[in-house]
Amino acid sequence: GDSVTQMEGPVTLSEEAFLTINCTYTATGYPSLFWYVQYPGEGLQLLLKATKADDKGSNKGFEATYRKETTSFHLEKGSVQVSDSAVYFCALPWPNSGGGADGLTFGKGTHLIIQP
Amino acid sequence: DADVTQTPRNRITKTGKRIMLECSQTKGHDRMYWYRQDPGLGLQLIYYSFDVKDINKGEISDGYSVSRQAQAKFSLSLESAIPNQTALYFCATSRGVGYNEQFFGPGTRLTVL
Numbered sequence: 001g002d003s004v005t006q007m008e009g010p011v012t013l014s015e016e017a018f019l020t021i022n023c024t025y026t027a028t029g030y031p032s033l034f035w036y037v038q039y040p041g042e043g044l045q046l047l048l049k050a051t052k053a054d055d056k057g058s059n060k061g062f063e064a065t066y067r068k069e070t071t072s073f074h075l076e077k078g079s080v081q082v083s084d085s086a087v088y089f090c091a092l093p094w095p096n097s098g099g100g101a102d103g104l105t106f107g108k109g110t111h112l113i114i115q116p
Numbered sequence: 117d118a119d120v121t122q123t124p125r126n127r128i129t130k131t132g133k134r135i136m137l138e139c140s141q142t143k144g145h146d147r148m149y150w151y152r153q154d155p156g157l158g159l160q161l162i163y164y165s166f167d168v169k170d171i172n173k174g175e176i177s178d179g180y181s182v183s184r185q186a187q188a189k190f191s192l193s194l195e196s197a198i199p200n201q202t203a204l205y206f207c208a209t210s211r212g213v214g215y216n217e218q219f220f221g222p223g224t225r226l227t228v229l
Contacts, residue, residue, distance in 0.1 A: 034217075042222060042223075043120070043206055043208075043220030043221050044159070044206070044220045045219075045220065049217065089159070094174070103149055103164050103174055104159075104161070104218060106158040106159040107158055108157055108158040109156075109158050
């Protein structure tokens with residue numbers, strides 16, 4: 001079935017460092033791809049998305065490019081801040097029995113810690 | 117005000133007890149979801165509902181049931197709680213087909229002793 005694999009954490013970086021969090025997926029066809037972020041004590045919120053191959057999603061300085069050749073959707077940021085400390089989840093739609101898509105399949109999450 | 121609310125936020129219960137977790141939304145979305153989050157396992161879909169008359173099982177529905185009382189309300193029940201159901205539970209909503217962005221509530225931390 002469809003699945004997402006992302007690098008395990010925690011990932012610890014210094015402020016202003018470059019960030020990459022790897023995400024690869026297995027899916028039938030070319031589903032939309034998402035990155036969600038969970039700040040401490042909160043629910044998940046959408047960070048960015050890409051709906052087709054070669055699309056680049058971006059938000060808050062984060063970027064991810066949908067690469068169908070490598071089935072990847074790696075998250076990057078050029079200069080991280082302490083406020084970026086959170087858990088990041090890569091996700092794709094979960095196909096229901098009717099062949100459509102609903103709900104999301106998440107990776108296990110990557111805990112990012114940014115030190116001042 | 118929060119668009120997706122969950123009650124209670126924290127609950128400690130004993131094995132064998134019946135528990136209900138409630139979710140309400142003011143976003144006007146048709147679709148609602150229940151997920152559980154376990155450390156190191158990400159989130160897993162328990163149930164989802166397209167509208168009041170539609171309920172669907174997710175990846176891990178065994179041991180759970182749901183009720184969609186209205187468009188804005190979606191409850192999750194554990195008929196007889198067991199310790200391995202200790203987890204963080206999230207409710208989420210979305211607009212419908214083609215709009216896969218989901219909006220999450222703040223979560224309910226459930227501990228089963």
